[in-house]
Amino acid sequence: MNRRPEIRNLLIALAVFCLVFAVYLVVHQRGHRDSARFSRDSLRTVPDLSFTDLNGSAIHTADYKNKVMLVNFWAAWCVPCAEEVPQFVALQKKYQGQGLQVIGFSVDDDAQELQSFYRKYQMNYPVVPSDIKLAEAFGGVLGLPTTFVIGRDSRIHTKHNGATDFSVLEQEVVALLKAAQN
Secondary structure, three states, X not given: OOOHXXXXXXXXXXHHHHHHHHHHHHHHHHHHHOEEEOOHHHOEEOOOOEEEOOOOOEEEHHHHOOOEEEEEEEOOOOHHHHHHHHHHHHHHHHHHHHOEEEEEEEEOOOHHHHHHHXXXXXXXXXXXXXXXXXXXXXXXXXXXXXXXXXXXXXXXXXXXXXXXXXXXXXHHHHHHHHHHHO
């Protein structure tokens, strides 16, 4: 009995698994490495912008002055984005009373799919249907997800490209919330 085809198939399966695992690690770690913290002098101020969220409510960035904001550009079809949503929901719930506001900008999602996603994940923060062009007001987005950490001074303190390390993100939020109290 010739076992060469079985061994060859096993080696091919192992090679494919290793390749997929390597790609996963690169994508997963990208967010941990690809964060930009801005110096005090280079902080970009978020302009006064107006939007309409999924529920038809008006959103004005000026209304969030004196709040710490997490602005997340994402899409329902983006797997790392979807994995982050429950963590944004938890942060909003935990720190809302201290002045945190999460806002999600859904990029190029179908309206019905977006509504379904919003209900499924019980999102407790505003979600604005948008496109990638809107991200230019925040300094640009190279890919999804991208998260901006904005202080009470309406300045962007940190930009996280890719999947976010939420322990780091929470530390940044807590530091900005406390800094405003001092």
